[in-house]
Each structure stands twice: as C-alpha cells, then as structure tokens.
Amino acid sequence: MPLNIDKGLAGTVAADTALSFIDGAKGVLEYAGYDIDSLARNSTFEESTWLLWNGRLPTAAELTAFTASLQACSDLDPRLIELIRGIPKTTAPMDALRTSVSALGHFDPEADDNSPEANRRKALRLVARTPALIAVFDRLRKGKPLVAPDRSLSVAGNFLWMLTGARPTAAMEKALDVCLVLHADHGLNASTFAARVTIATQSDLYSAATTAVGTLKGPLHGGANQEVMEMLLEIGDLSKVDGYIKEKLARKERIMGFGHRVYKAYDPRATYLKTFAKQVASDTGNLALYEMSRRIEEIVLAQPNLIEKGIFPNVDFYSATTYYSLGLDLDLFTCVFAASRMSGWAGHCIEQLAANKLIRPHADYTGPHGLRYAPIGERAVSATSSTIPSARQAMSVAAGSNASSM
Numbered sequence: 510m511p512l513n514i515d516k517g518l519a520g521t522v523a524a525d526t527a528l529s530f531i532d533g534a535k536g537v538l539e540y541a542g543y544d545i546d547s548l549a550r551n552s553t554f555e556e557s558t559w560l561l562w563n564g565r566l567p568t569a570a571e572l573t574a575f576t577a578s579l580q581a582c583s584d585l586d587p588r589l590i591e592l593i594r595g596i597p598k599t600t601a602p603m604d605a606l607r608t609s610v611s612a613l614g615h616f617d618p619e620a621d622d623n624s625p626e627a628n629r630r631k632a633l634r635l636v637a638r639t640p641a642l643i644a645v646f647d648r649l650r651k652g653k654p655l656v657a658p659d660r661s662l663s664v665a666g667n668f669l670w671m672l673t674g675a676r677p678t679a680a681m682e683k684a685l686d687v688c689l690v691l692h693a694d695h696g697l698n699a700s701t702f703a704a705r706v707t708i709a710t711q712s713d714l715y716s717a718a719t720t721a722v723g724t725l726k727g728p729l730h731g732g733a734n735q736e737v738m739e740m741l742l743e744i745g746d747l748s749k750v751d752g753y754i755k756e757k758l759a760r761k762e763r764i765m766g767f768g769h770r771v772y773k774a775y776d777p778r779a780t781y782l783k784t785f786a787k788q789v790a791s792d793t794g795n796l797a798l799y800e801m802s803r804r805i806e807e808i809v810l811a812q813p814n815l816i817e818k819g820i821f822p823n824v825d826f827y828s829a830t831t832y833y834s835l836g837l838d839l840d841l842f843t844c845v846f847a848a849s850r851m852s853g854w855a856g857h858c859i860e861q862l863a864a865n866k867l868i869r870p871h872a873d874y875t876g877p878h879g880l881r882y883a884p885i886g887e888r889a890v891s892a893t894s895s896t897i898p899s900a901r902q903a904m905s906v907a908a909g910s911n912a913s914s915m
C-alpha cells in the first residue's frame with residue numbers, strides 16, 4: 510500500500526462523524542446540522558449534548574428527562590472524594606482532573622461494559638460528574654468545605670454553585686452555559702482524536718476520557734484560554750497593548766487566542782462570544798479587559814502577513830475574559846473547556862465503537878538499518894548514534910517551541 514506522509518495529519522480524514530461539521534475556509538461550525546451561532550443564542554448545554562448524541566433536537570419531554578438524568582448522577586462516590594483529597598493541593602487542576610476522570614472508572618461497575626447502552630449511561634455520568642470533580646478539587650485545594658450538588662440546577666448553574674457555594678445569578682449561569690455550548694464539540698480536534706484512538710482499541714470510556722483530558726491540557730489546544738488571560742493581565746492596561754503586541758509580533762511570537770488549524774476565517778464560535786463577552790465583562794466591572802482584547806484583535810487583524818496566513822481570533826480569545834469575569838481562577842479555564850468537551854468526547858467514542866476500526870498510522874523511519882549487535886564490552890559511544898533527542902537537545906527544542914507559542 511503506498512503511504513502518504515502527512516505530519517500533523519492536517520490533510521488526512523481518519524473518521525466519519527455525524528456530530529459536528531466544520532468548513533474552515535468559510536468559518537462554519539454545525540452540530541448535527543445546526544449552526545453554532547443559533548445554538549449559542551438559543552440552545553443550552555443539555556440540549557446541545559442531546560443533539561450531539563442523538564442527531565436531532567429533543568422534544569420538550571425528552572429534554573426534561575435528559576436533564577433530570579444528568580442532575581440525578583452529579584453526586585460523587587465518597588471514596589472518590591477521599592482519593593481526590595489525596596492529590597497534592599499544588600497540583601494543576603487539569604492534572605487533578607486527568608487523575609479524577611480516570612478514577613471515576615474505579616467506582617463504576619459498568620466501566621468495562623462497552624455495549625452502546627452502558628456507554629450512553631457512562632457518557633451521562635461523565636458529563637454530569639466532570640464539573641463536580643473540578644469543583645471538589647478546587648475547594649479542597651483552597652481548604653474550603655465541599656458543596657453538595659443541587660439537583661434543581663443546570664449543569665452550568667450547578668458547577669458554579671459547587672465551585673463557589675453561592676447561587677449564581679441567571680446572567681452568570683447563562684454566560685457559562687453559552688461557553689459550554691460553544692466548546693461541546695469540534696470535529697476531529699486533537700483531544701477528540703486521542704479519545705477515538707483510545708476507544709478504538711476497545712479500551713473503555715473512562716480511559717478514552719482520561720486520554721482526552723491529557724491531550725486538551727496543552728497550550729496549543731485547550732490551554733490557550735489561560736494563556737490569553739495571563740497575557741491580558743501581564744499587559745495590564747489598554748495604553749500598553751499596542752507596544753506589547755507589536756513587540757511580540759516583531760519577535761515573531763504567537764499571540765495566544767489567535768489562529769486555528771482548521772479555521773482560516775473568523776472562528777464562528779468567537780462571533781457571538783465576542784458580543785456576549787462584552788456584556789459579561791461590563792456587568793462584572795471588567796470592561797477594561799474586554800477593551801484590551803478588542804484592541805489586540807484590531808492590531809492582529811491589521812497585519813497583512815497574518816491575514817494571509819488566516820490568523821483570526823479563536824474561541825479561546827473571548828472565552829478567557831468571560832471566564833475571568835465569572836470569577837474563575839485562571840488555572841480552571843481549561844477545566845471548564847474539558848467539562849464541556851466531555852460531551853463531544855463521549856459522543857465520538859460511542860460513534861467510533863458503532864463502526865470501529867483500530868486507528869494505527871505509520872511513522873516514517875529515519876534511523877539506520879542492518880547494524881551488527883555488538884556485545885556490551887565492545888561498544889564505543891558515537892555522537893551520532895542516538896535515535897531520540899538527547900536531554901540537552903530535547904530541552905532546547907522545548908524552549909524553542911515555548912518561545913514560539915507564547
């Protein structure tokens with residue numbers, strides 16, 4: 510079979526999906542045929558999740574039953590809470606989430622049942638419990654008492670309640686809900702692909718979700734929203750935006766929250782979020798941060814070389830100020846993304862298993878061939894013999910990629 514080399518797999522189709530459709534050139538995203546802008550304006554996270562998992566919008570009765578099932582399983586097993594209590598308080602929340610999503614499987618008797626029915630039940634538990642896992646770790650690390658889930662609230666409302674111990678206002682609940690809708694699915698992005706690779710080995714849904722959380726963590730994927738906020742806080746003031754961004758561009762550094770592997774037009778998730786973020790920022794006294802974001806966008810969009818490369822704001826750019834305005838700690842931003850994307854990850858895993866094929870690409874071998882195996886006493890150290898980068902090389906590669914991704 511002739512092999513194509515496609516580093517980064519940008520030109521490879523590795524799965525069929527009926528969950529979401531993206532046209533990167535036109536800036537289109539649809540969940541099961543419904544464009545993201547109308548879902549963000551009119552739908553809820555519960556309804557969008559149902560849509561992704563069923564391929565159609567629910568009736569009122571279906572949505573009520575689905576919402577009730579989510580609310581019914583947001584409790585965490587007390588033994589799992591003890592396990593989370595054992596995670597060092599200094600652990601990054603995304604790392605704690607990776608551990609606790611994995612641990613969810615220990616307390617689910619259906620963990621290894623890969624029947625579609627069991628996987629749908631586990632998908633429901635994963636979506637309902639992920640916000641609880643994040644809130645429990647956050648409160649434990651801050652030495653605060655835990656807050657029991659409130660089964661009368663939406664996923665977004667319950668998350669804010671469990672995190673803060675205060676009833677969220679309708680506006681706060683809506684703001685988080687919109688972000689959850691916008692992040693719920695996005696084609697074969699890196700973490701969804703990782704989840705599909707894991708489930709395709711006929712592993713289990715908890716393993717796939719754990720893989721996905723670990724993949725989402727990186728700053729080139731879900732970690733960008735936190736870096737956007739760090740950048741805004743580092744700039745500190747509207748008057749300093751121009752100097753800061755122009756210097757960064759002159760140093761050929763990346764502006765976090767801009768650019769996308771698929772979108773070479775405006776990210777359709779950012780369109781509504783931009784106006785919405787303004788309202789939330791204004792309601793919470795954070796308009797200055799929003800205005801800094803707008804100025805950054807103006808500067809980036811005025812760079813002909815970046816426009817040529819299709820660099821526009823992505824969803825992370827305006828979700829950063831929205832999360833900040835909701836009072837979320839910066840290191841929880843990517844966790845919120847994970848809580849939302851759990852819906853897409855689970856849906857993709859169930860879809861993968863319905864027509865499964867092991868995902869196993871090739872690597873282009875670049876090392877030597879036919880070497881003679883020498884007994885250990887006869888071996889000489891050769892500077893060129895290493896097939897993987899030495900520690901020193903690896904460190905300089907990492908530093909280079911950090912510099913270019915900041």
Ligand SMILES: CC(C)(COP(=O)(O)OP(=O)(O)OC[C@H]1O[C@@H](n2cnc3c(N)ncnc32)[C@H](O)[C@@H]1OP(=O)(O)O)[C@@H](O)C(=O)NCCC(=O)NCCS
Nearest residue numbers: 728729730733762763764765766767768769770818823825
């Ligand atoms: C998302 C991202 C990884 C997509 O990467 P990709 O499709 O592999 O594209 P590349 O990294 O090859 O970048 C293509 C070109 O655009 C430039 N570019 C990409 N993102 C850029 C950014 N945010 N700021 C400035 N330049 C950028 C690159 O420097 C590169 O230029 P070159 O061809 O002259 O070397 C990339 O745009 C990025 O790093 N963005 C910042 C992180 C971010 O916001 N991630 C969240 C995504 S939702």
